[in-house]
Amino acid sequence: MRHWPPEQQIHNGKYIIEAILGGGGFGVTYRAQNLKESKAVAIKTLNANVQGKPNFREYQTKFVNEALSLAKCSHPHVVQVYEVFPETVENIELWCMVMELIDGTNLAEYLEDNGILSEAKALPIIQQVGSALSFVHKQGFTHLDVKPQNIMIRTPPSPPLVRGGVRENTPFSSSPLNKGGQGGAVLIDFGLARQVTAPGKLRTNSNSGAECYAPIELLEKRAELGAYTDVYSLAATLYVMLTGELPFPSQFRKQNIPLTPPKQHNSKISDRVNAAIVKGMELEPQNRPQSVQKWLDLLIPKPASPETTPMISAVGMDYINLRDLLAAGKWKEADEETKRVMLKVAGREKEGWLDKESIEKFPCEDLRTIDQLWVKYSKGRFGFSVQKRIYQSLGGTSSHDSEVWEKFCDQVGWRHGPGMWPLYKWLTFSEKEAPEAHLPVFFKVGSDYGGWGLGSNAFFSRVETCRL
Structure with missing residues (x-):
């Protein structure tokens, strides 16, 4: 059988063929109109080449069985099948699968x-x-x-x-x-x-x-x-x-x-x-x-649930307070607690910032715990792993690149214009209003600006090494 031409009506006039959308080695797919519902659909059949094969029935059986199985599937990322029906063409029973036409x-x-x-x-x-x-x-x-x-x-x-x-x-x-x-x-x-x-x-x-x-x-x-x-x-x-x-x-x-x-x-x-x-x-x-x-x-490793995230790390740091602050949606207090525990883990409380050596030696277990808690309670919007993904998507590497760093600060909402430093007073401590990856903040010193996390390249290099 040659392919159906435009205006061909099938299934007792329920569908009218408009054009061929495409085809491969086995099938051909048409754009058609469901005349009863005034809706555009896609209709797939085995193509003319397969219809002429001696084992056509074997192909047809496979097509029908799996088309019927697919018709039972309902998933937002699987094409929806509306119905499967046979159409007699030149004394051949040709089965058709009617699917949604995706815009x-x-x-x-x-x-x-x-x-x-x-x-x-x-x-x-x-x-x-x-x-x-x-x-x-x-x-x-x-x-x-x-x-x-x-x-x-x-x-x-x-x-x-x-x-x-x-x-x-x-x-x-x-x-x-x-x-x-x-x-x-x-x-x-x-x-x-x-x-x-x-x-x-x-x-x-x-x-x-x-x-x-x-x-x-x-x-x-x-x-x-x-x-x-x-x-x-x-x-x-x-x-x-x-x-x-x-x-x-x-x-x-x-x-x-x-x-x-x-x-x-x-x-x-x-x-x-x-x-x-x-x-x-x-x-x-x-x-x-x-x-x-x-x-x-x-x-994309799954973040651990609060039940499996260790609340007392191997170095003795207690993360229960951070968990409770995040669970309560107290984002500013949780950000301050994140700074406190990280400086304590690194033994840099007196200095108030992390140098390159302390970042490179920061325990992966503790870094992972902090990240997993932020990711979990922000529903995936905040966390070091979220920040790293965005930083790398902008071209960030282990080498410092001021242009990439500025783009990152702009995307996560840490500064208010070109040439400006990120300022702590500009932060938005709201899950709904803050941009993705806005928190936690690793750049601040005290209440103004600086780099308690030293620099993006060193920090994200450690995040990558720890496989966050």
């Missing part, structure tokens, strides 16, 4: 238009896709075709009109990567027929570089595919998001061509993220994390 752009096109992403922008997308994969894995099936082309970035709705007919502009409000306003990532186009592909064949759009996202077990059609298969592809997707480079295909790596660590392409990638990507892209499946969540935990 947005796919991640591949977004990267092509905007270039590589910072960790601060890339990791939330990966977390969203990872949560979607974890969900479908629990339903008993795998995606098998994770790549930027199959990740849609929703376009959030425009800000509401305000007085005078002018739209209210907020930071990043026009970005499709903004999670607010129902933006975010959606996983689409599951590889529903992939498991009946001939060994060594990966039939996809030749321009997509899909083989660079496929693990060795998928290319060799090994008997065992699982969550670790999608782990590889998700890690490879992050590789491309942060570097703009396609990793060597797994079949080449099997010939002793090593994977180039992503940090060699982009020195701004943190050691933690670099290591997580390399681990997720281990050539042999058994060497990778066996679930997406385990891989995400390597990528």
Whole structure:
């Protein structure tokens, strides 16, 4: 059967075909209108090439079974399936899957238009896709075709009109990567027929570089595919998001061509993220994390809960008061308590500030405890790890860069204009009103300004070493 032309009506006139949205080695997806509900939808079927294969029924059975399973999935980052139905075409029963039509752009096109992403922008997308994969894995099936082309970035709705007919502009409000306003990532186009592909064949759009996202077990059609298969592809997707480079295909790596660590392409990638990507892209499946969540935990370690955070550290510091202040939302008092305990741990109470040596020797356990308490009680808005993520996303490294430091101070709200010093009196001790990463403050001396945390490069270097 040739592809349906525009104006073709199917399913007893319920849908009318408008155009072909795209296709690959197995399927073709159409834009269509649901005439009964006046709503645009996407409809996917097996394409004309597959329909002519002698094992078409095998493809069709796989397509139907997994389409029905996907239709039962309800997750904010998985494309929604409305219904599955058969359509008789030239004496062939062709099954169709009707899905939501997502308003947005796919991640591949977004990267092509905007270039590589910072960790601060890339990791939330990966977390969203990872949560979607974890969900479908629990339903008993795998995606098998994770790549930027199959990740849609929703376009959030425009800000509401305000007085005078002018739209209210907020930071990043026009970005499709903004999670607010129902933006975010959606996983689409599951590889529903992939498991009946001939060994060594990966039939996809030749321009997509899909083989660079496929693990060795998928290319060799090994008997065992699982969550670790999608782990590889998700890690490879992050590789491309942060570097703009396609990793060597797994079949080449099997010939002793090593994977180039992503940090060699982009020195701004943190050691933690670099290591997580390399681990997720281990050539042999058994060497990778066996679930997406385990891989995400390597990528973005979970902060410990107050129940597991040690309140008395190995050096004898008591963090119960800091915990209680944070739990009560007393942000200013908690900030002062943070300074007090850090100076006491470092033995620098008399000096009132931390020098380079004391920062480099600051116990990781204590630094981690302080950070975990701030992250927990601010719901992820405050903490040293949050500050480090933003600092690195702006290009900050272990070497001092005054321009990056000024940008960081501006973004976290520590100063009120170019050329100004950060002043303690300008701080906002409110979880709702303060910018992300505004607290705790490590720059102050007394009640004015200075550097009780010495400098951003030295401090964040220790935060990185302690793997916060």
